[in-house]
Amino acid sequence: xxxxxQHNHHVILSEAASLELGCNYSYGGTVNLFWYVQxxxxxxxxxxxxxxxxxxxxxxxxxxxEFIKSKFSFNLRKPSxxxxxxxxxxxxxxxxxxxxxxFGGGTRLMVKP
Amino acid sequence: xxxxxxxxxxxxxxxxxxxxLRCVPISNHLYFYWYRQILGQxxxxxxxxxxxxISEKSEIFDDQFSxxxxxxxxxxxxxxxxxxEDSAMYFCASSLxxxxxxxxxxxxxGSRLTVL
Numbered sequence: 127x128x129x130x131x132q133h134n135h136h137v138i139l140s141e142a143a144s145l146e147l148g149c150n151y152s153y154g155g156t157v158n159l160f161w162y163v164q165x166x167x168x169x170x171x172x173x174x175x176x177x178x179x180x181x182x183x184x185x186x187x188x189x190x191x192e193f194i195k196s197k198f199s200f201n202l203r204k205p206s207x208x209x210x211x212x213x214x215x216x217x218x219x220x221x222x223x224x225x226x227x228x229f230g231g232g233t234r235l236m237v238k239p
Numbered sequence: 240x241x242x243x244x245x246x247x248x249x250x251x252x253x254x255x256x257x258x259x260l261r262c263v264p265i266s267n268h269l270y271f272y273w274y275r276q277i278l279g280q281x282x283x284x285x286x287x288x289x290x291x292x293i294s295e296k297s298e299i300f301d302d303q304f305s306x307x308x309x310x311x312x313x314x315x316x317x318x319x320x321x322x323x324e325d326s327a328m329y330f331c332a333s334s335l336x337x338x339x340x341x342x343x344x345x346x347x348x349g350s351r352l353t354v355l
Contacts, residue, residue, distance in 0.1 A: 158338060162346075169243070170282075170330065170346040177341050216282065220338040224295045225270060227338055229282040 128153035130219050132230035139207050140238050147202040147233050149191075149217030158220040159200040160227065161191055165213045173215075176200065187211070209239045241265045245331050245347035252321055252354055260316045260350045262331030270342065271314045272332040273306065275299070276349075282330065288314065289337070321354045328352075 131150045139145060151157065161173040174185025181193040191202045200217060217230040244263045252258050264271050273285040286296045288306055303319045314333075318325055328349040336342035 158341075169348045170332075170344075172343050175341070175343065218282075222339050225272070225287045225289075225334075225337040225339060225342070226284045226295055226297070227274075227344065228284065229274075231281045 128157075128219060128221050128228050130217055130228050130230035132215075132217055132233050134233045135231065136234045136236070138236045138238065141209055142206050143237075145202070145204040145207045145211070145235070147215055147217075147235070149200045149202065149230055151198050151200070151217075151219045151228075153198075153219065153221050156222050158222060159191070159193060160218040160220070161185065161189070161200070161202050162216045162218060162229075163213045164216070164232075170216065173202070207235075207237045209237045211235060212237045241345075243331055243333055243345050243347035245329075245350050247350055248348070249351045250353070252352070254323060254354055255320050258318045258321055258325075258352060260318075260329050260331075260352070262314045262316070262333075262347055263312055264314055264331070264333030265335075265345055266312070268333035268335050268345070270294075270334045270337050271306075271308065272334075272344065273316045274330045274332065274346075275327040276330065277324075277327040285316070285329075318352075321352075323354050326352055326354045 159176040162170045176183045176193045184190045218227040246261045271288040276282045286300045305317045331347045332344040334342040334344045
């Protein structure tokens with residue numbers, strides 16, 4: 127069975143700091159990869175996704191993620207975070223065999239103003 | 240912007256009672272899902288629904304769970320006889336395409352179920 131690991135459970139940064147959140151998955155076949163964000167009191171919403179092509183994908187709000195197949199990783203990055211980026215971030219994987227998403231445990235990001 | 244809506248936002252029930260959680264997916268979407276998140280744990284897939292039938296379900300989705308799209312707009316999750324371990328946040332989601340076809344899932348804000 128596939129699994130998704132997010133090693134950072136809590137991250138605290140100051141505004142303007144750079145962000146990188148790790149995501150690793152365990153599945154040997156072709157995968158579709160997603161990052162979702164949940165702002166306080168709001169629903170999960172898609173930040174970005176990778177299906178094929180350029181392994182560096184750009185999403186909303188200045189986020190990007192890089193798919194490194196050899197490392198089974200899909201890390202999320204942002205060069206300069208803002209206070210409004212305070213949220214919980216979830217990595218998710220779909221293995222192309224169905225429509226199920228397998229989520230990581232989430233990373234809570236707090237950005238100090 | 241169209242959104243997925245869920246009701247109730249919070250329900251408290253006694254163990255053994257039946258619970259129905261309701262969802263109104265985005266109107267032109269074709270795929271519907273339920274996920275749940277037990278406090279402090281991962282978001283877990285329960286079931287997906289397409290073309291008026293279950294297309295996938297997880298091991299969690301046992302005989303006490305059922306889903307229905309009774310009237311073409313609502314998508315419901317029924318838990319027949321709730322257990323303490325069913326306490327969780329239940330998220331409904333919908334998508335125009337399946338996740339294997341670049342489909343983006345749109346999530347509701349969740350229904351928190353507390354079983355006493």
